[in-house]
Amino acid sequence: MLKIEHLTKTYGEKKAVDDLTLHIAPGEIYGFIGHNGAGKTTTLKSVVGILQFDDGEILINGKSVRTAPLDCKRDIAYIPDNPDLYDYMSGIKYLNFIADIFGVSAADRKERIRKYSELFELTSDLAQPIAAYSHGMKQKLAIIAAWLHSPKLIIMDEPFVGLDPKASHLLKGMMREVCDEGGAIFFSTHVLEVAEKLCDKVAIIKGGRLIRSGTMEDVKGDDSLEEVFLELEGESC
């Protein structure tokens, strides 16, 4: 589903991501963890085509992000760490805008908007301008928008930040559902307990370099993910 090969991205002199290779197969929830500034967001933004990278290759369903960006973007959805949406639109206008961009039919969008906005208890607020939304409501709206076109691969940067417990639980279920239907999820998080319970595979990044990756069992063994993570952080120091 997603192949990141030798990805390198530099900002001036600093290597934000250094020769990172990672493969994500259909059906996998892949967690991406690391300290602040480790290179998680840079990697995710490179995958979704926001950042142009220096070296390496990123393939989504066999298509290169570099040479076929639109084909790749049609297959994915992205939720950033901060849901800066179009404040001047109402929630429903934003959802319809996203649906138009992805070519979601009127009937499909109607059904999906109804389904997800009811699940996230956002229906009554859809006519409100996004400017009036709380952070959590914006995050919910960004999630609904991401699910609108039934993407095959969903990339999320800290998706649980700002969500209430019920919405977090709901999101976890939706992520599993996507993978059960043959899709894949690649997301970053600092909440190691969530990663441990939810992810099939996990990758740990530090200073732009991948320091461990694989199935949850391979990475943590009999220890907790938190212990392994802190140990690896210590080793690298």
Next chain:
Amino acid sequence: MLKLLLKKQMTEIFRNYFYNPKKNTARSKAGIIGYIILFIAIMAGLLGGMFTYLSMILCAPLSAAGMDWLYFALMGLLSVLLGVFGSVFNTYSCLYLSKDNDLLLSMPISVNVIMASRLLTVYLMGLMYSIVVILPAVIVYWVTATVSAGVILGGLLLILLISAFVLTLSCALGWVVAKISLKLKNKSFITVIISLAFFGGYYFFYFKAQTLIQDLLANASVYGEKIKGAAYPLYLFGRVGAGDAFAMAVVSAVVMALFGLMWVLISHSFLKIATSSGNTAKKVYKETAVKQKSIAAALLTKEFGRFTASPNYMLNCGLGIILLPIAGVMLLWQGGTVISVLNEIFGERAGCVPVLLCATVCTLASMNDMTSPSVSLEGKSLWLMQSLPVTPWQVLRAKLSMQMILSGIPALFCTACIAFIYPFTPLELLLAVLVPMLYVLFSALFGLFLGLKMPNLNWTSEITPIKQSAPVTIALFSGFGYTVLLCAGYMFLNGWKLSFVGYMSLFGAVTLGLCGLLYFWLKKRGSKLFAGL
């Protein structure tokens, strides 16, 4: 703390003068000097020059008639009008809608300090506009009438008092807009309508100015006595400039008292308004049938949504939408008189009148510069356009299309009205339509070019990219420059020798060439720039 906050505000406003967003580096000294010279040339050269000329017309006859106070009262009122006109539209945004209000309010900073830093920004904006009127007026008085220590003190005090009064008025109006905004549903449009009424009054006064000045100079003593009798405060206000100690003391006390009142008013309501989300009834969502739109239509709708959601955007970058049809109707109504007057003045050279009419359409169309701030206005939401399956060119094309529609249709209407009143031959008519349309295209392309070359995505108040950015200023004045060139080329650079058809064909061809260059630049380099922002 105040100094720190003010520095932050100033850094934001003048960011592009010192920082190159494209290279993410500080500008070179030469670059900074170049930007500052451009700014001074526009403010001091163009606006200042205009008001120096007006001061020179009024000063000598009024001071000779012993009506010095009337001269200062008139120029002072004009200065207040321009100052308020220049700053009132951003006072509300700057005071109450700044995105970092919440952040600053959460910090151990006194509300009064936050307010003061915002007010200082408003003050500087007001001062920037008011000083281009009153400073030349004061200097012209010193040069042509009289100069003494008292007069110098009075002149300097008048400048200070006017700037303080402009701040007070702008804040009071900003407060009124804020109070109204909390209650209104369609606040964007209502704000625009109110503002347009203000504009209407301003332009009415502007167009009547020449007659009023002549009338005033002819009957200075009569009007002077009437004003002195009926509006004594205005008399005192004018006397400040002439160095009257009593007037200086009274007017200073009144201005300070008004400022104090305004401060109390705002400080009592600032926190409530700045943190309020409004108490209008919540809109209830009702599911309705929706038609699927194409990507181009969706992007265009998004651009229209952005434009109509912001009174600042509409007023600062879309005045031509209103002015073009108004000009068209006015020409239908008074066209015969206008053409005969123009024929009397420029009749010697054939084709001058239709060139001037086309230039009028271009001038009014140049007041629409929506594309200039449109890239910066993407702000922190830029990630959406970069991560969605749309090409950068599709995004840029939507921005161009919006300006083409909003400028092109009114410009066509205005040209159609001109066609009714001026006897064009078919070929002349074709060119009279084509050249303004090409200009509309050129201004949209050029504005977008500037917006891409000088983007500012990290603003905290939308007024920064809309009103205080280099792309908007350059786009606006380049538009005026284009029309000046169109007229000057015909009248003074032997363009008339080519005849209307020849000259307009040549001018149109050059404009088309420039459009072509900009179009291909935007499609190739511009798209790359947008993707890499």
